Amino acid sequence: MAFSLDSWGDDSSSEALAPNVTLFRSLADTARLAILHHLAGGEAQPDELSDALGLADSTVSAHLSHLRGCGLVDLRIEGGASYYHLARPELLDLLISVELLLVATEGGGACCPHHALREVD
Incomplete structure (x- = not known):
């Protein structure tokens, strides 16, 4: 899919935006986002991710499968061990842009209480 800044915004139909929505839905999960943030620092094995993030092995496995898909x-x-890493450098750019946007909007959540993260028991 070719992208040009010149054509950005020309088609804002639901059909044209569907891939964007799908991508952002994939990122809109705390565990998946934590995994991506961790992998932004370099590759890691699933058990390293589980330990670092305090997530069950099965949870990490499911989210890695989703992110890989x-x-x-x-x-x-390598030698029977799996090492995961970010597949595209553009993803790191996106994660950095999100952090910059959060700084610029003073956290973002204050203006979007409907979408703010809620604690789960």
Whole structure:
């Protein structure tokens, strides 16, 4: 899919925006976002992610599978061990842009209480 800044915003139909919505839905999960943030620092094995993020192995496995299916992470197998890493450098750019946007909007959540993260028991 070719992208040009000159054509940005020309088609704001639901059909044209569907891939964007799908991508942002994939990122709109605390565990998946934590995994991506961790992988932004370099590749990691699933058990390292589980330990670092305090998530169950099965949770990490499911989210890695989801992220891999979206083309956001990839893996390298060496000696029977799996090492996951960000699949595209553009993803790191996106994560950094989100952080900059949060700083610029003083956290963002204050203006969007409907979408603010709620604690789960």
